[in-house]
Amino acid sequence: MSGGVDSAVAAARAVEAGHEVVGVHLALSRMPGTLRTGARGCCTIEDSMDAQRAANIIGIPYYVWDFSERFKLDVVDDFIAEYTAGRTPNPCMRCNERIKFAALLEKALDLGFDAVATGHYANIQTDADGNRELHRAADWAKDQSYVLGVLTSEQLAHSMFPLGATPSKAEVRAEAAARGFSVATKPDSHDICFIPDGDTRGWLAERVGAEQGVIRDRTGDVVGSHEGANAFTIGQRKGLNLGVPSADGRPRFVLEVKPASNEVVVGPREALDIAEVAGSKLSWAGLGPVDSGIIADAADPFDCFVQIRAHSEPVAAVARLVPRTGASEGQVELVIRPNVPLNGVAPGQTAVLYVGTRVLGQCTIDRTVSAVPVPA
Structure with a gap:
C-alpha cells in the first residue's frame, strides 16, 4: 500500500473478493526527507500514514517493511551506474522488477502468502492451457502494463491487479470517496521519488562528480562545451552550451552521450x-x-x-x-x-x-x- 488511492481501493477489493489481506507499505529510505514529500512521492512518511488510515478503514493488519538497503542497491545505485555509463535508466521499471515483484514477493512467499496485489492498472488473463498472460488494462489512458513488462511467468503466477478491469480512474476515486478514504482526491505520484527537488543533473553531479568536456556534432567537430556528460540525456535541447551555430540555423539536440571520453554528440532533430x-x-x-x-x-x-x-x-x-x-x-x-x-x-x-x-x-x-x- 503506497499511500495512494489506487492501492487503497485494490486492497479493499481484494478483501471483498474473499482473500485474507495484509497491508504492507515499503520503507525505501532510512532518511525519509531524502524522498519526495507530500503528494509528489510514493514512499514518504506522509504516504505511510495515508496507507495506515486506509488499512484501518478496511479493517486489515498493516505493516511497514524496510527495503531501504535493497532499494539503494538495486534502484538508486543502478540509476547512478546507468547514467555514468551514458545510458538513460527507468528507475520505476527497476523498482517493479527488483523490489515489488522480487524482494517483496520473495518475502511474502517465505511468510506463507500466495500473492502480491498492487494498485497497478493491468490485467492477468489465462490461456486455454492455464498459462498466465499479462494484458493491458481496460482503461488504456491509465494502463500501466508497460512498467510491469519485466515480470516473469513465475512472478505473474503470484500477482494480482484488482483494478485492471476498471473503466476509469474517476471510478476508482469515486469508490475511494464512498469508502471514506482520505486519499480519494490525493494527486498521483510522479517524477523520481529519490531525487527530492527534481534536479536530476544536480543530484548526479553530487554523487558522480562533473568534469568539463566538449560537445561535438555528428562529423566530430567541436561545437561547444559542457560541465559533465552524465547530466545529459538523448533528445535534450535545453541547457546546451553551443558556441558554434549550426549551418542551417536550426536547433540541435543531444544524440549520444560518451562517458568514456566525456563527450556529448549533438545534431538535428531528424537524427x-x-x-x-x-x-x-x-x-x-x-x-x-x-x-x-x-x-x-x-x-x-x-x-x-x-x-x-x-x-x-x-x-x-x-x-x-x-x-x-x-x-x-x-x-x-x-x-x-x-x-x-x-x-x-x-x-x-x-x-x-x-x-x-x-x-x-x-x-x-x-x-x-x-x-x-x-x-x-
Whole structure:
C-alpha cells in the first residue's frame, strides 16, 4: 500500500473478493526527507500514514517493511551506474522488477502468502492451457502494463491487479470517496521519488562528480562545451552550451552521450529518429513467442507493437532474436525494427513488446540505429 488511492481501493477489493489481506507499505529510505514529500512521492512518511488510515478503514493488519538497503542497491545505485555509463535508466521499471515483484514477493512467499496485489492498472488473463498472460488494462489512458513488462511467468503466477478491469480512474476515486478514504482526491505520484527537488543533473553531479568536456556534432567537430556528460540525456535541447551555430540555423539536440571520453554528440532533430533498437537483457511476461505459437522457430521474425515509454503510443514493428555478436554460444539479443522510426530513444530505456493487448516481453535497450545516416 503506497499511500495512494489506487492501492487503497485494490486492497479493499481484494478483501471483498474473499482473500485474507495484509497491508504492507515499503520503507525505501532510512532518511525519509531524502524522498519526495507530500503528494509528489510514493514512499514518504506522509504516504505511510495515508496507507495506515486506509488499512484501518478496511479493517486489515498493516505493516511497514524496510527495503531501504535493497532499494539503494538495486534502484538508486543502478540509476547512478546507468547514467555514468551514458545510458538513460527507468528507475520505476527497476523498482517493479527488483523490489515489488522480487524482494517483496520473495518475502511474502517465505511468510506463507500466495500473492502480491498492487494498485497497478493491468490485467492477468489465462490461456486455454492455464498459462498466465499479462494484458493491458481496460482503461488504456491509465494502463500501466508497460512498467510491469519485466515480470516473469513465475512472478505473474503470484500477482494480482484488482483494478485492471476498471473503466476509469474517476471510478476508482469515486469508490475511494464512498469508502471514506482520505486519499480519494490525493494527486498521483510522479517524477523520481529519490531525487527530492527534481534536479536530476544536480543530484548526479553530487554523487558522480562533473568534469568539463566538449560537445561535438555528428562529423566530430567541436561545437561547444559542457560541465559533465552524465547530466545529459538523448533528445535534450535545453541547457546546451553551443558556441558554434549550426549551418542551417536550426536547433540541435543531444544524440549520444560518451562517458568514456566525456563527450556529448549533438545534431538535428531528424537524427533522433531511430530505425532499430536492440537489447540482450530480455525477458518474457509468460510464455515466449515460440511457446506461445507466435513463431515456429526462435530465429523467425514476428509482428508486434513496441512501446518505449510508459505513456508513449505503441508502434507497429517486426522483432527477431539474433545471436549476440561476440557473446558465448546461445546468447541472443532482441532486435526490433519499428514500421515508422521511433524518436529520441536512448540506451538504458526499456522496449516492451505487445501482441494485441498482451505484453509479450521486454528488453533493456543496448544500442540504437539512427534512420538518418551521418553526413560524409
